[in-house]
Amino acid sequence: MSLLKRLYRFVDLRIGVGEITDKELTGYLLPRNINGWYSLGSILLFAFALQVVTGMLLLVYYVPDAEKAFQSVNHIMNGVPYGWLIRLIHAVGSNTMIAVLILHMLSTLAMGSYKSPRELNWVTGFLLFSLVQGISLTGYLAPWSQLSFWATTVATNSVSALPVAGPGMVEFLRGGKLVGPSTLGRFFALHVAFLPLVIGVVIAVHVFLLKRTGISTPPFGKGDTKNAWQGESYRYESHPGGIPFFPDFALHDLSSILIYLAVLFGVVFFWPTMPFTPDAFVPADPFKTPAHIKPEWYFLANYQTLKILPNELLGLTVQGVAMTFLALLPFIDRSPERHPLKRPLFLALVVTGIVLWVGLSVWGHLS
Amino acid sequence: MNMLRASTLILALLSLMLPAGSPCAQAPETVCIQCHGSLQDKLGAPVGLWRTSIHAENDISCNGCHGGDPKDAAYAMSPARGFIGVPSEVDTPGFCGRCHPGVLKDYLSSAHGKALGNGGPTCVTCHGNHDIVKATLSLINEKSCTRCHSFERARIIRDAMQGTEASIQGIGERIGGFQATGVDTERLAKGLFAVRNSFHSLFHEVNVTRVKSESSRINAELAKLDKDLRAIEDARERRKVAGAIVVAGLLAAAFLAHLLRKSFEKR
16 A cells, blocks of 8 residues: 555545545536636635735735835835745736626626525625725725825715715814824734635635535526526435536636636736726825826726716715625515526626716726 | 624725825925915016926925015014015025035136126026026027126037936936836946036036046946946846746646646546
8 A cells, every 4th residue: 555545545534525526526427517707706715815815915015104115115126036926916906806706796797696595695705805905995095105195085085975974974084184093903913814814714604605505507408497496495416417516627627717817817927907006106205296106907987987976975874785685686586486597687787887987987987 | 694794894894995096195285385386477487487486396385495484474574483584686596596505616716716706697587587487508508698707618518428428317317217116226327427417516517528428437437327227127037037937837837737637637
């Protein structure tokens, strides 16, 4: 018996590795008509892990002090061997992660995978979407550049439009009347400790829910596309005769992750300024407002909505209503039909929503 | 109830993330500009001229040169608040030299400066008084110089300096380009600043031999900066080659994984 086999037998006898492999990998069956969109969740897990690892590496040299933060980032970019690569992977990675997250949500919408019994999967997914936006926003301040400083000033300022508690909330967020060293301390703590922990926990809940409900069957390539779950009792959606997760779909996941990495590295090496404007490389100056500070692309639609509506409170309300509608969609849309082409009203709403979001984002970018 | 709490939490979280409003806040105008800007006569003309100037571009307002209180209309022109007003012809170089002491020194030692008070030009003769333009070689031109003397010698000086100015401008643009992409250009920018200052000190020099020898020295300094910039450019190119290899490798690996999956499907 080879050493490797003996080692495996030693571990297997004690913790039953073979049983886990059978149950979770080779014996974990997925629907036969599963498609590439189902890999987006695995890509997101990988992307989040990559952000955590690159973030940890950046922490080795980053100094969360308003006096030293900009210089420390400058040192990472220019003095630390491959520091530029780590920082760019982290900065570009936050953007690509949000793009994949949006695609993941859109595919879930299109395939009706949010429908019962998967309401909680959707809600936790939506919560993750919000948390990832939050972690991106708090990370934005870290380099303490003109872009960081003023984008944070603008973003935190919008909270002041909330009635009664607004001004107090702004002061609480900033740790003072204005964005300053206290804000950096708060955002840094949120970015590297609180939010990653919360995101990790919500991811665990999201995956737990997925394991308990089972993978949904895509509504494509089959006659009956209606949701079969009646809501009488708990039922795990198994897929007898399906394809095994390992090696079949694991290879598909691997292929998708490698393509994701190719895109990420393509941007890092050939379009390294994608996440930045020239103001990102100028130290923060509270006395000099740059001419055109705009939020990241995924906040542009929100930004433009607030600009075109007569007051900020109305803008916040409209966005709050839209986001709440999206968060609670599984409880609003109770129709059993899952195929997008058999849901014309829903499809029209989704397409309108996408066109509106893209249109507002482009308008916000050009304005 | 729990869902209500969840949606409230989501709303609260979202409200924390929404960016808003116009980020661009213009600095309020000084009382000098508010008053003079509304005047149509010669007292209002400087405002329009100033708006096109290098001073306006760098936020140097009326009080930067003329003194006074730019926030208090009643005392804006009070000598007690440092108002100087318009300098006389002979006081003009000293007036500008408060902020440009190096240039003042160069000017005073030049043929132009030595003729101050005897029909020689002051700063505003060539640079303008309110529509002050950036100091470049274009200021040495036939139309301007022939107001006082022939253009012959000025042309030789300008031609000797022209290539150097183009190099300084080109290197400045390259440094700016790198700075805008996160490269630490502080040392290079300081080097260029020193070279540019040396070069500008020649702007008031009328000794052709000195202009030529100084231009050679400055060009040698510029060549060193150019070499450093080329090193950065080469590093960038190498990164792109490495990037192409990495991306191609990842795509090939993705394709292999895909083929492997297909082989399992057939099995």
